[in-house]
Amino acid sequence: MARLGFRILAEGRDCPVTGGYVADLLSDVIANAQEGCIWVTVQRHLNIIAVAQLKKVAGVLVPAGCIPEANVLERAVKEGIFILQGTGDAFEICGRLYGLLQQSNQT
Template identity: 55%
Template structure:
């Protein structure tokens, strides 16, 4: 399933990265500790987090993640959006808490 289909099914807001929504999603990872995400996420995952600073883009790019989902209506910082646009990393937003969106993502990806 690609990012675009997940955006539609989970009613996610696209903050940036529309040009990369065709990427395939292979799973998801929930975490706010960057070192944990670096150690345990995998290529093609969507990362669910409440972090909004630009370092999330560096981690997503390094791990070749399919995108980032910000929870609880969090908006990315302006420098985060700039970096994500430059790196081609989709940033998506949901009003749901991490637990809820992770369950919904699991249901449609697995």
């Protein structure tokens, strides 16, 4: 993640990244995100931790300028959920994440 410019805001448990999902509507994430994905969102409140746990995502990735509140980061560490911050907007972040996943699937 570091080589893509993703900064770790909260350290989580190691698990394989199987894909990505982009949504800001929590009900959409609950209905459609797959286990092991990186969830890209601008949401920064405590409910993202509950949804991340429910869906067993590999981590939550927020764009530049979106910094979760301290209680969110503390809860993420407690629950073992990675919170990452990317540079650029969600579109750019998704492009880099997609490229990395495609490279890893070819090896």
